[in-house]
Amino acid sequence: MKDARFRQVSLVGKRVNKTIFNRYDVMLIPAFSILSKRDIDLLCRQSIQLSACDVEDAKVRALVGEAVQEIKEVFGAARQSGGLRLTTIRDKLVPLIGELSHCAKLGQALVYLEQNDDYTFRHSVGVALFSRLIGQNQGMPGKDLDELTTAAFLHDIGKIRIPDSILNKTGALSNEEFACIKRHPEYGYEIVKECSGITDRQALAVLQHHERMDGSGYPHGLRGGDIHPFGKIVAIADVFHAMISKRPYKNAVPFYQVLQEMNSDAYGKLDPGLSIAFIDRLMQTLIGNKVSLSNGGEARIVFIKREDPVRPLVESGGSYMDLSTIRDLNMVSIL
Structure with a gap:
């Protein structure tokens, strides 16, 4: 003792x-x-x-906090002047995300990113981080990763043209309000195209992050092959972070349910190869992390099965449980 x-x-x-x-x-x-x-x-x-x-890793918390504050200032300046501080994103934010993406305690970054304060800016940071993880998993070289990360940070920049009364509304949106929200990819595209130094594929990522493989997305209802790879990657990151996040008007979706739904969407709305690879990469980085279980207990992730990454082998109190064979026991959240 x-x-x-x-x-x-x-x-x-x-x-x-x-x-x-x-x-x-x-x-x-x-x-x-x-x-x-x-x-x-x-x-x-x-x-x-x-x-x-x-216990938290103070470094992880500091990195997330700094990134949230920096992107908040970028969006604020863009709303006031219409211009983008691209240098801030490239020189400060992209290196921060690069450091976070190699962090041993990535699970703690997820915990900080799912909090509901400053949601718009935490969302930009989360989408940038998850997009970079997907790009790393695809073997992208450093220059491409940095371009992708920058585009992901700016994917929702078009929302600076949406009234706060609509963006911050906690109740159901009217048809007119939802139509206004759905214009943010086009607004964002217009904003980034006016910025010197933004590449065509970065602009397409901003424009296409709500397009879906089956043509059900917006603004143009594009299908699979017509969506740029950057757009497909940012779409996956965007969906994932939105689902795991707490909001004033909704609870976060249980972690296991998020993975299951993304796994299902991989065969219709999201790019299947990228989605499945992202789920596997994410789960591999969470080995050793504690999770809460649907039976009220806690366990530690021990091993990820490539054929079923959403149902890992976990350990609790010296006992090992294979969630791929215990179908009524699920992960609820990362601790």
Whole structure:
């Protein structure tokens, strides 16, 4: 017990990623609290041990926070002047995303990106990160990755021309309001085309990120082969982040359900090769992360099966569970 307490003391000053309960489901420490010596003493008395997965990586939080603030300023300046701070994106934001994409605690980045404050800007950061992961998985060279990441940051720039009363509406949109929202890819295309240094494929990513393989998307109802690869990649990243995110008017979709729905959409609306490769890459990066389960328990991801990446092998309390064979047990969220 002394050794365990010694290890726990090293966590003083760290922020917990989740709410800590005792075995009677009594809350001991709220999520995102800074651990004090008193907290550690309480945990030790309750025989609760925390691991590195239970506390945040300050570097990851700082990277996400800095990226959100930078893109917020880019959008604000564009709304005021109509111009884009492309240098800020290339010199500051793209390197930040490059660093995040190689981070060992990518699961923590997901936790910070799904929070509902500053949603528009967290969404831009999330889409940039996930687009870069897809590009890396496709073996893109560095220059192409940087171009893709820049385009992903700007995919929703057209929303600066949409009234805040529509963008921030918590109730159902009217037909007229939804039609207005659906114009943001075209507005964005107009904005980026006026910016010196934006390539044609970056502009197409902005224009086409709501197009779908089956022709059901907008603004032009394009089908598979007519959609640029950048547009297909940003579409996948856009859908994924929107689904995992908490909003004032909706809860985040359970992580497993997101993966399942994206897996299904891979055979109709989203590019199947890119979607399946993204799911596999994402799950591989989450090996070692803790997840909450649909039975109320927690487990650690141990192994990802290529043939069924959304149902990994997990470990809980020394017992291993193969979710590909336990069909009524699912992952709910990353912890």
